[in-house]
Amino acid sequence: MPRDGSADAPALDPQQLWLGSDQPRKGRKPAYSREAITAAAVALADAEGLEAVTMRKVAAQVGAGVMSLYSYAPDKETLLNLMVDHVTGELPTAYALTGDWRADLKTTARLQRAHMLRHPWLPAALTTRRVPGPNTLAFLERVLTALRPAGLDGAAKLEVFAQLTAFVAGHVAHETAQAALTQSPDRAAAEARYLAVVAADGKHPELAEALATPGRPLTPDATFARFLNRLIDGLDTG
Known part of the structure; x- marks a missing residue:
């Protein structure tokens, strides 16, 4: 079973994380989205700090069971990557350049x-x-x-x-x-x-x-x- 910060968790696969589907491939239609789970984790970190972000607390934020979250983020490392990129989306990517x-x-x-x-x-x-x-x-x-x-x-x-x-x-x-x-x-x-x-x-x-x-x-x-x-x-x- 995955654990927050587990040392023996599988290595993060960037292609699977960023280029694959953000929905579990098997089973019934999911009740949550990776976007919603990431947003909940960000809100928790903004309010209480990074140390407060655990899979259990994030699950409580979205009203899900902890085990269901592992389909979207198998460990805290993956969740942190999702959080960082999520908030980076707030930065402008077309701000004016002066040439200097x-x-x-x-x-x-x-x-x-x-x-x-x-x-x-x-x-x-x-x-x-x-x-x-x-x-x-x-x-x-x-x-x-x-x-x-x-x-x-x-x-x-x-x-x-x-x-x-x-x-x-x-x-x-x-x-x-x-x-x-x-x-x-x-x-x-x-x-x-x-x-x-x-x-x-x-x-x-x-x-x-x-x-x-x-x-x-x-x-x-x-x-x-x-x-x-x-x-x-x-x-x-x-």
């Missing part, structure tokens, strides 16, 4: 950030290898088109896309954690006091100098823009 590939990559990153903030579980879901589904491939195609003026070869363009996505995912994960910290002012104040003591102990002169530097705007948008500019403007196309 650096500017267009920054537009791409801003779209990705807004998307991941809507689905805070997504950065964690992207930390392990995912098999790109049709929505992911459509978005990737747009990004590769945006990169055409850069003169990179195909492998390098794929690497840039992976690097950009990893940057946005990591930044959003940090941004989400920082937002949670602001809800706990006592903890934030305690961390600030700790850093002030460390900076004054004479053992960390570089840190002391860095902390003494006049601060830059710390709004989430401004911080993301600074980090993104450093990444994109520093890309080497040689």
